Amino acid sequence: MTPGLTAEQVLLLADEFCAAHRVQIRDFGALVAAATVPGAQISGIPVHAGTQAAGRAFAEAVIALEPLSDRNRDFAAVCRKVYLLMYS
Known part of the structure; x- marks a missing residue:
């Protein structure tokens, strides 16, 4: 099983990143959605082949969903x- 992050863990990352880079969280729902990506499963079967693929998909989700007001690629x-x- 590929582990995931909780929405709270991603929110903590976002809060620290925003404070350091003077940006804001634009969409809390997008943060939650991105948090679910690494641990995604269908019928108990992980959708990612391993942690590397899950990490890459996580970053791609952050870029696509743009949860921050700016610097989403850096946050990803x-x-x-x-x-x-x-x-x-």
Whole structure:
């Protein structure tokens, strides 16, 4: 099973990132949606082949959903790095 992050964990990352880079959370729903991506399953079967693929999909979701007012690509890189540090 590929682990995921909780919405609360992603919110903590976003809060720290926003404070450091002077941006704001634009869409809390987008943060929650992005948080679900790494641990996504269908009928109990992970949709990602492993943690590397899940981390990449997590970053892509952040970029696509644009939860912050700016610097979403940078935030996506941070999310991916933290995810991989936690689960690799």
